[in-house]
Every structure is written in C-alpha cells, then in structure tokens.
Amino acid sequence: MxxxxxxxxxxxxxxxxxxxxxxxGKGRRAPxxxxxxxxxxxxxxxxxxxxxxxxxxxxxxxxxxxxxxxxxxxxxxxxxxxxxxxxxxxxxxxxxxxLQVIFQDPYTSLNPSRTVGDTLAEPLLAQGVRAKEARGRVGDFLSRVRLPADAAARLPREFSGGQRQRVAIARALALRPxxxxxxxxxxxxDLTTQAAVLELLLELQEQTGVxxxxxxxxxxxxxxxxxxxxxxxxxxxxxxxxxDRVTSHPDHPYTRTLLLSAPVADVTRQRQRREEAAHARGAG
Incomplete structure (x- = not known):
C-alpha cells in the first residue's frame, strides 16, 4: 500500500x-x-x-x-x-x-583529532569559501550556538556532550543549508541539555529559515x-x-498508543497511561 x-x-x-x-539479511541466500x-x-x-x-x-x-x-x-x-x-x-x-545532517551521538560525530575550528571550516573551504571568510563565519556560528570564540582552537574531548552537539549544529548550519x-x-x-539544544535549533530556524x-x-x-x-x-x-492535532487527538490506533506511552511528570498518571497503552495493544 x-x-x-x-x-x-x-x-x-x-x-x-x-x-x-x-x-x-546475512548470507548470500538470505531473503x-x-x-x-x-x-x-x-x-x-x-x-x-x-x-x-x-x-x-x-x-x-x-x-x-x-x-x-x-x-x-x-x-x-x-x-x-x-x-x-x-x-x-x-x-x-x-x-x-x-542538505545537511545532525547525527544522534555528539561523541562520535566529530573527528577527535581535529580542532573545532578546523571541523567547522572544512565544509566552507570545500565549497570555495576563502580562508579569511571561513574563519569569520566559524566565529559567527560559534557565537550563534553560544560557544566562546576560543572554542575554535580546542578539541572535541574538551567539551561536554551538549557543547559537542552545539558544534555539530554549527557544522550543519555553516553552509547555510x-x-x-x-x-x-x-x-x-540529559534532559536539561536537551531543552537547551532544542531551543537553539528553534532559534536558528527563526534566524535562517532552514x-x-x-x-x-x-x-x-x-x-x-x-x-x-x-x-x-x-x-x-x-x-x-x-x-498539535496528531499529538493531542490522533486518529490512528498506533499514534494513540505512542501518546499513552509518552512519559508524564505525574507518577500515578504515568502508571495509568502504561496500563491504558497495554490495554490498547491487547485490543489491537
């Protein structure tokens, strides 16, 4: 279908x-x-x-x-x-x-042997941007993702997970995709870092139209x-x-199951939702 x-x-x-x-699947004759x-x-x-x-x-x-x-x-x-x-x-x-990508794991998506500045400048230089302009754009994007200017001279291992994901975001947006x-x-x-990164993505979308x-x-x-x-x-x-509609009043039973399974702050309500989700799966 x-x-x-x-x-x-x-x-x-x-x-x-x-x-x-x-x-x-594995094997030459695997389906x-x-x-x-x-x-x-x-x-x-x-x-x-x-x-x-x-x-x-x-x-x-x-x-x-x-x-x-x-x-x-x-x-x-x-x-x-x-x-x-x-x-x-x-x-x-x-x-x-x-067309760019931000991968899931900030710990493996950055080359550990290259400075942040080199990582951000590489795609710009590959597209023919001159070195001086590339350095300026690197500084601009570090500022946009709220990292200090001296971050360009440092290696990924010197940053936290949230900071590394900010570098990955800067790399993805450096070419203005x-x-x-x-x-x-x-x-x-972690949840606190998640919230900050999501806010950053929304802010950058508003600024750039990506x-x-x-x-x-x-x-x-x-x-x-x-x-x-x-x-x-x-x-x-x-x-x-x-x-708003799909995540509040979904039409499909599978979406309703996802909604019932989503975590909520109230422990009692969370347990009730899990029971409702189990019942929905059994009914399906």
Missing part, C-alpha cells in the same frame, strides 16, 4: 513519494526484508516535519535515504526540484551546502519542535497532520 503525505502545491522543498527500501513500504512525505521551506516511531519502524532509514546513505528500491526523492534517488555522487556532493536532517539529535543528552526533518522516537520532543508530524509504523506512514 502506498502512503503519500506530501504538501500540496509547488512550494514543497522535499518530496518523498512511494519510497521503498529493503535490506538483505530481503522490506523496511520502507511506499512511504510519502513532504517538507516546505522553513518548516519542521517531525517523523516519529518506535525503534525499527523505519524512521531513520527515511533520513538516510534522503541523505543518499542507503540504496532505494523504488519511488522518488525530490529536493528543490532535483531528483536525489539515483543521482550521481559528484552531483549530490554539489548539493551538500543545501535549506534543509537539515536531524537524526535523534538530543536522545544522547527546514528540518526531525527524526525521533520521543513524541513530546516532536510535539515541541514540529509544525507537522508524520507517524511511521512497520515501514508505513500511518498518520500525518498538524503537530
């Missing part, structure tokens, strides 16, 4: 249509497992689309397909009018300044960050709509 949920009109920045991805089953979604300029689902639902595979990190069986991925699926590597690299794939960007951080594909298993985080939300279950988009 094909599931299409892209915005109508000509203002779509990213359009994913009838996307199918499968992986072969292929279909991970994405006709997925469709779309993102407008300056918009955040939250993509939420449990582990193994296929949400990270969508982001990786958009970035060209996994092969696509069929369907299409169109970004700023250009077809990404099947695009040759050299041409895809040319799109690098417009039109879209950033945020792959569980705060799940490795669009986000925000991938997460956490419905509360997705609600906070997103204009619209797509819910993925077993490789299919089961519900898409405005974030």
């Amino acid at each position: 094909s599931t299409h949920h892209e915005p109508d009109g000509t203002d779509t920045l990213l359009a994913v249509r009838d996307l199918r991805v499968s992986f072969r 292929r497992t279909e991970v994405l089953k006709g997925v469709g979604l779309g993102i407008r300029p300056g918009e955040t689309l939250g993509l939420v689902g449990e582990s193994g639902s296929g949400k990270t595979t969508i982001g990786r397909a958009v970035l060209g990190l996994v092969p696509v069986d069929s369907g299409s991925i169109t970004f700023a009018g250009a077809r990404l699926d099947g695009m040759k590597r050299a041409r895809r690299r040319a799109l690098g300044r417009d 039109r879209l950033v794939v945020c792959d569980e960007p705060v799940s490795a951080l 669009a986000y594909l925000f991938v997460s298993h956490d419905l509360s985080v997705v609600r906070y960050m997103s204009h619209r939300v797509s819910v993925i279950h077993h490789g299919e988009i089961v519900e898409t709509g405005p974030a």
Whole structure:
C-alpha cells in the first residue's frame, strides 16, 4: 500500500513519494526484508516535519535515504526540484551546502583529532569559501550556538556532550543549508541539555529559515519542535497532520498508543497511561 503525505502545491522543498527500501539479511541466500513500504512525505521551506516511531519502524532509514546513505528500491526523492534517488555522487556532493545532517551521538560525530575550528571550516573551504571568510563565519556560528570564540582552537574531548552537539549544529548550519536532517539529535543528552539544544535549533530556524526533518522516537520532543508530524509504523506512514492535532487527538490506533506511552511528570498518571497503552495493544 502506498502512503503519500506530501504538501500540496509547488512550494514543497522535499518530496518523498512511494519510497521503498529493503535490506538483505546475512548470507548470500538470505531473503530481503522490506523496511520502507511506499512511504510519502513532504517538507516546505522553513518548516519542521517531525517523523516519529518506535525503534525499527523505519524512521531513520527515511533520513538516510534522503541523505543518499542507503540504496532505494523504488519511488522518488525530490529536493528543490532535483531528483536525489539515483543521482550521481559528484552531483549530490554539489548539493551538500543545501542538505545537511545532525547525527544522534555528539561523541562520535566529530573527528577527535581535529580542532573545532578546523571541523567547522572544512565544509566552507570545500565549497570555495576563502580562508579569511571561513574563519569569520566559524566565529559567527560559534557565537550563534553560544560557544566562546576560543572554542575554535580546542578539541572535541574538551567539551561536554551538549557543547559537542552545539558544534555539530554549527557544522550543519555553516553552509547555510535549506534543509537539515536531524537524526535523534538530543536522545544522547540529559534532559536539561536537551531543552537547551532544542531551543537553539528553534532559534536558528527563526534566524535562517532552514527546514528540518526531525527524526525521533520521543513524541513530546516532536510535539515541541514540529509544525507537522508524520507517524511511521512497520515501514508505513500511518498518520500525518498538524503537530498539535496528531499529538493531542490522533486518529490512528498506533499514534494513540505512542501518546499513552509518552512519559508524564505525574507518577500515578504515568502508571495509568502504561496500563491504558497495554490495554490498547491487547485490543489491537
């Protein structure tokens, strides 16, 4: 079954249509497992689309397909009018300044042997920005992500997890992209740091107009960050709509289960929700 949920009109920045991805198991004769089953979604300029689902639902595979990190069986991925699926590597690299990524783990996403300044300057220099201008832009982005200017001369190991993720955000936004794939960007951080990083992402979006594909298993985080939300279950988009509606009054039983399972501050209410979620799964 094909599931299409892209915005109508000509203002779509990213359009994913009838996307199918499968992986072969271990061994030459192992069967292929279909991970994405006709997925469709779309993102407008300056918009955040939250993509939420449990582990193994296929949400990270969508982001990786958009970035060209996994092969696509069929369907299409169109970004700023250009077809990404099947695009040759050299041409895809040319799109690098417009399409960036923030990975989940700030501890492994930065080269430990390179200074922060070199890490941030590298993509700028690769795009032909002169060294003096690159240094100035590095300083500007360190300021934007609220890191001191002397951070440029330091190595990643000298920073906390939250600070490293700020460096990763600065690296992703240094080229002034039109879209950033945020792959569980705060799940490795403590709650206080999560809140600060999410606020930073929202602030930078307001300043730059960048669009986000925000991938997460956490419905509360997705609600906070997103204009619209797509819910993925077993490789299919089961519900898409405005974030307030989908996360408060969902239509699909799976989304309701996610909502009931989301943590709340009240312990008694949290236990009640877990019991309601268990009952919902049993009824399904």
